[in-house]
Amino acid sequence: MKTGIAILTLGYVLSQFYRAFLAVLAPDLTADLGIAAADLSRASGIWFLVFAAMQIPVGWALDRIGPRTTAAILLGVCGAGGAALFAVATARWQIEVAMGLIGAGCAPVLMASYYIFARVYPAAVFATLAGVLIGVGSLGNIAASVPLDWAAEALGWRGAMWALAAVTALTAVGTWLLVRDPEAAEGAVAGSLLDLLRIPAMWAILPMMLVNYAPAAGLRGLWAGPYISEIYDPALVGAVTLAMGLAMIAGNFAYGPMDRIFGTRKWVVFAGNLSGGICCAILWAVPMPGLWTAALLLAAIGAFGSSFPMLVAHGRAFFPPALVGRGVTLMNLFGIGGVGLMQFATGPIHAAAGGGLDGYRALFGVFALALLAGCAVYLLAPDKTD
Template sequence: MKIGLFFLVIGYLLSQFYRSFLAVLAGMLQSDIGVNADDLALSSGLWFLAFALMQLPVGWALDSFGPRRSTALILGIGGTGGALVFGLAQNAMHVHVAMVLLGVGCAPVLMASYYIFARMYPPAIFATLAGAVIGFGSLGNILGALPLAWAAEAFGWRETLLALAAGTALISGVLWRVIQDPPAAMAPEGAKGSLLDLLKIPALWVILPLLAVNYAPAAGLRGLWAGPYFTDVYGASATQVGQITLLMACAMIVGNFAYGPLDRLLGTRKWVILAGNTLGGLCLLVLWLVPVPGFWTSALMLAAIGLFGASFPLMMAHGRSFFPPHLMGRGVTLLNLFSIGGVGVLQMLSGRMHSAASPVPPEAAYQAVFLFFALFLLAGCAIFAFAKDRTD
């Protein structure tokens, strides 16, 4: 089981890379195939929407077939195919198709590890384990920052993506060999096993709105808007953008490790989640009010948004605590659907906000994006304030 989990973390590293690498390649894609920032906003949003829409079938597959076949086959076909299409892309439509395939391919990896944690490990350490997977897997965020910029400039972005396609195929094959499926969970006599049973749990309805928006600002800024923002406002080079996204990626990794054990240290999940996300919303409001505070001040503000926006593992632990064992696969993927689906929708809407805002001065369009994310995040916090606290 441990070797299987190790390679699931490697697979999740690829997932983190594929959701965040567009910010670094933005300038190259624009000059080579005419893809602009709004096109990339749509492509990034399509990755998250494809990922989200796959969560329900992935949950069914985890409960029905286990994590080995579910993960290896979907990652192998979708992930490898998406990277190949991206490496051969000639226009924005090809990039859109590639990102959809990559979103499909990456969909089962994290949930497979969460499914194993929920079925095989004590509930009290779920948040810590969940945060550790994202923390280690977020090295993909780092690889999708400065190292990607170096590789793309040294070898070309097409060659880099084709090499990643080969690596994705290799990891999929290894996952087929090493993952061990947990024993099947038996439903209590007379209990149903449908999504509707999960939606009948009242406690979820005040958790889901914040879950739908809590990751969106960090993912949107790290995965897309950081690059155009620093390029347009500060005239940053690809290497400088790589440095900024690397800083933000490191902050997100720290956040994932920090949030994990806080529920046990402080005896609460609700108030840790609420405090962290409120601080993230306030950072966004500061950037809206002062959109050009200086190169490194802006970088530190984005890093803070990444740090405070890393509450996803703790929110998953909070929601998971309300699920019966025989619906664990469907339950964790339902939560992930709202989280990643929210990112996809808000990412595409943020592109509309950016294009609709005045381009003069250049920071005005990004002010609209910062305010957009801030309002949704703080609204989610207001609803979550009525959530039921629960720890294991």
């Protein structure tokens, strides 16, 4: 299992990279293909929405087919294929199709790991294992900052994407060779998605899941780059996105054991997301606070916005064993779907506010409201630990 988890972690490194790399390539894509940041927000949104939509069939496949076949085929065919299409793209629609394919390819990787954690390891350590996996996998977030900037300069953005297509294909082959499926659970085919939605706790947890990751992913994945470039200095985009990526890694490691330290999952998630909402509200109130303050606030949003594994652990505590695969993918659907919906919305919101500083202020305000609304609903959720 350890070797299989290692290769799935590499796959998740790629997943994190692909959701964040547009922020760094945005200037090159604008210069070569005439694609503006608002257009790229649509392409980024497509990645997240396709990723989210794939969670339904992925959840079924994890419970029925197993993580090995599910992850290897989708990552190899869709992930590597989408990266190759991106490398040869000459128009916006090709970028959008490529991002959709990559989203489908990345869709099963994290959930395959979570499925193995839930089926093989003690429930009490699920949040810690989930947080460590995301923390290590978030190295992809780091790679999609200064290292990608260097690679794009050395190879060109097309050369960098061809290299990524090759790495993705090799990772898919490794997944096929190294991952072992857990033994089938009794009654593993019983129940459906509707059974999960009949659990009352989910109606308070899923709205928080919908918004908790959207500000951090939206800013790190796209808007932090144009914001720093327009308002401060284009030369500092890589450094600021690197700092935000490092903060997100630290946040994932920090969240992991907190349920065992404090004896609660609900209040750890609530406090973190409320703090993230406050940081967004500060940037709404003062959208040009100075470079260092802006960078620190963006990093804080990234760190506080890393509650994803703790939220999955909170929801998983209510799932019957036969529905673990569909349960964790339902949570992921909301988490990633929320990012996709927000990315589709942020382009028009930025434009409607007039672009520039006013546009970014509007974005920070929307992110703040989303987190505060999610926290309000989440107050109704029952707490549960293992």
